[in-house]
Amino acid sequence: MPFTAAFPRVPCLIRPWIFLLASVICAHAQPPADFAKGADLSLLQYLQDQGVQYRENGQPRDPLAIFKENGCNYVRLRLFVNPDGTRGQVNTLPYTIALAKRVKAMGLRFLLDFHYSDQWADPGHQATPAAWQHLSHEQLVRQVHDYTVQSLTAFRDAGCAPDMVQVGNEITNGMLWPDGGPWSKQKDKWPAFAELLKAGIRGVREAAPTARVMIHINNGGSASTSQWFFGKCRKSGIDYDVIGLSYYPMDNGPLGALGNNLDGLSATFGKDVYVAETAFDHETGLKDFPATQQGEEDYLRALIHRIAAVPGGRGKGFFYWAPEAIFPPSERRAAKRNARALFDPDGNMLPALTAFKTAP
Numbered sequence: 001m002p003f004t005a006a007f008p009r010v011p012c013l014i015r016p017w018i019f020l021l022a023s024v025i026c027a028h029a030q031p032p033a034d035f036a037k038g039a040d041l042s043l044l045q046y047l048q049d050q051g052v053q054y055r056e057n058g059q060p061r062d063p064l065a066i067f068k069e070n071g072c073n074y075v076r077l078r079l080f081v082n083p084d085g086t087r088g089q090v091n092t093l094p095y096t097i098a099l100a101k102r103v104k105a106m107g108l109r110f111l112l113d114f115h116y117s118d119q120w121a122d123p124g125h126q127a128t129p130a131a132w133q134h135l136s137h138e139q140l141v142r143q144v145h146d147y148t149v150q151s152l153t154a155f156r157d158a159g160c161a162p163d164m165v166q167v168g169n170e171i172t173n174g175m176l177w178p179d180g181g182p183w184s185k186q187k188d189k190w191p192a193f194a195e196l197l198k199a200g201i202r203g204v205r206e207a208a209p210t211a212r213v214m215i216h217i218n219n220g221g222s223a224s225t226s227q228w229f230f231g232k233c234r235k236s237g238i239d240y241d242v243i244g245l246s247y248y249p250m251d252n253g254p255l256g257a258l259g260n261n262l263d264g265l266s267a268t269f270g271k272d273v274y275v276a277e278t279a280f281d282h283e284t285g286l287k288d289f290p291a292t293q294q295g296e297e298d299y300l301r302a303l304i305h306r307i308a309a310v311p312g313g314r315g316k317g318f319f320y321w322a323p324e325a326i327f328p329p330s331e332r333r334a335a336k337r338n339a340r341a342l343f344d345p346d347g348n349m350l351p352a353l354t355a356f357k358t359a360p
Contacts, residue, residue: 077091168216
């Protein structure tokens with residue numbers, strides 16, 4: 001329906017004011033200029049080195065250019081301490097710096113994700129790096145601080161300092177086990193965890209003072225877990241800037257649960273909120289979003305609208321996890337395709353990537 005048709009009896013002299021009011025309302029509905037439409041592209045260089053090509057309209061292109069031109073403005077990269085190169089654990093400091101330089105050269109912002117481990121860190125795995133396992137708690141606290149400073153100094157000296165830093169990855173159950181978790185009825189490990197977390201944050205404040213500090217946990221659909229965790233952080237006097245949640249709709253409940261959690265966290269703790277990890281499986285699908293490429297696109301658009309609706313403009317964006325993760329040519333016959341990627345097995349961009357351009 002044309003806008004004017006909705007007000008057939010409004011005098012012509014009043015109509016311009018209605019248009020002005022509508023434009024103001026629409027402007028306030030837009031995500032803020034710093035709204036992150038991000039992608040975790042940690043495997044990008046590794047996959048390209050293995051022969052993966054990325055295409056748009058059938059033509060090979062720099063994948064970072066594809067992401068940028070389709071609305072992506074932020075890239076997240078993880079960092080392991082001493083990874084062994086297996087199972088996607090390739091993000092050494094030199095590797096990540098080289099990829100971060102590409103990100104910055106493309107004019108994109110950069111979120112650095114410290115895992116503080118040689119391997120994947122998540123709620124079920126937070127293994128202390130092998131080289132640190134002999135350290136006492138006090139020595140480990142110092143090591144976390146020094147490692148954070150040294151790593152960030154290396155990024156800065158290479159001209160690719162991060163705009164935001166995660167101190168730990170999905171640290172719902174602590175970090176650097178067994179010193180800083182997991183939680184146990186036999187021993188309260190939260191105080192040790194808090195000291196480790198504070199040490200990492202101090203390192204960020206010293207070596208990257210302009211970067212925002214994110215604390216990141218999993219299960220973004222659970223308000224009870226999120227309120228408990230960040231309530232404990234507040235009681236412990238932990239200094240951070242933004243809240244990051246992982247939210248996978250296949251595992252963490254409906255989008256409404258995420259939205260309510262984001263609203264509640266922002267209101268309770270006065271923090272900006274991000275969905276630090278998300279993805280959609282277009283072969284499995286969901287009740288509200290069918291198992292199709294269109295369902296994947298619709299999910300991303302709905303997610304952007306919901307994050308942008310957090311009161312006070314505190315919903316600051318999202319990061320799509322591993323959209324580049326398609327198998328190299330030598331592995332494609334033996335491997336099941338990644339149905340969460342935003343490219344098909346031959347590297348052709350899927351329509352869902354255009355959802356990054358969405359503005360409510």
